[in-house]
Amino acid sequence: MKAFVLAAVCLLSSAAWSQTFSRMPFPSPPQGHPPATQSAQPAQPNYANYSIMLVQPGGGVAVVLMHNPKNVLEYVEVGKTQEALTAGYVPVRATEITDGIAAMVAENKRLKEENAQLHLQPPQPAMVMAPPAASSPEEVAFAERQRAASEKAARRAQAIQTWIMLQNANRPQTMNMNVTVSNCTAYPALCAGR
Numbered sequence: 001m002k003a004f005v006l007a008a009v010c011l012l013s014s015a016a017w018s019q020t021f022s023r024m025p026f027p028s029p030p031q032g033h034p035p036a037t038q039s040a041q042p043a044q045p046n047y048a049n050y051s052i053m054l055v056q057p058g059g060g061v062a063v064v065l066m067h068n069p070k071n072v073l074e075y076v077e078v079g080k081t082q083e084a085l086t087a088g089y090v091p092v093r094a095t096e097i098t099d100g101i102a103a104m105v106a107e108n109k110r111l112k113e114e115n116a117q118l119h120l121q122p123p124q125p126a127m128v129m130a131p132p133a134a135s136s137p138e139e140v141a142f143a144e145r146q147r148a149a150s151e152k153a154a155r156r157a158q159a160i161q162t163w164i165m166l167q168n169a170n171r172p173q174t175m176n177m178n179v180t181v182s183n184c185t186a187y188p189a190l191c192a193g194r
Contacts, residue, residue: 048098051091053078065092 054075055062063075069088076084081091135143184191 048093048095050094052094052097066090067092 052065053062054065062078064078064081066074066076066081066084066089068074073092074089076089081089085091
């Protein structure tokens with residue numbers, strides 16, 4: 001189950017992982033001599049600085065998950081890890097994965113608590129707009145006359161604008177052109193003023 005979770009976490013967005021989680025090492029195991037009661041148990045290894053390697057089932061290409069120099073996650077084949085390290089790649093450590101999982105668990109817990117708080121609050125009453133006040137017949141008639149006058153003025157302005165456009169479209173367009181003629185025998189009309 002842990003391997004499945006680890007593989008699922010590795011497949012998440014590289015940009016989110018590389019920019020969200022810092023590299024915080026696990027606390028080191030206590031130094032000194034263990035008490036006599038714990039001497040029978042072997043010391044728990046610390047895997048915080050181990051790299052993550054993914055091996056294809058049935059023996060295939062093995063890859064290492066690494067940050068490239070642009071801080072984006074990439075899968076690098078195990079045979080090319082030395083080249084990648086010299087090019088500035090940094091392997092993803094186990095602590096980054098566990099910190100990411102811990103952050104997601106904490107965020108999920110916070111969102112569940114927030115959701116529970118929202119469900120406990122009473123629903124807000126809907127805002128209801130009051131209907132407009134009834135107008136007197138004189139006010140209604142005045143508003144109708146104003147609307148009719150503004151529509152008539154808009155139609156008149158549109159008709160004037162259309163007439164002006166049609167007048168300009170029917171006029172011949174004149175253009176001034178400067179032409180330099182070097183051979184007056186081919187175009188004598190253009191050389192009349194010389």
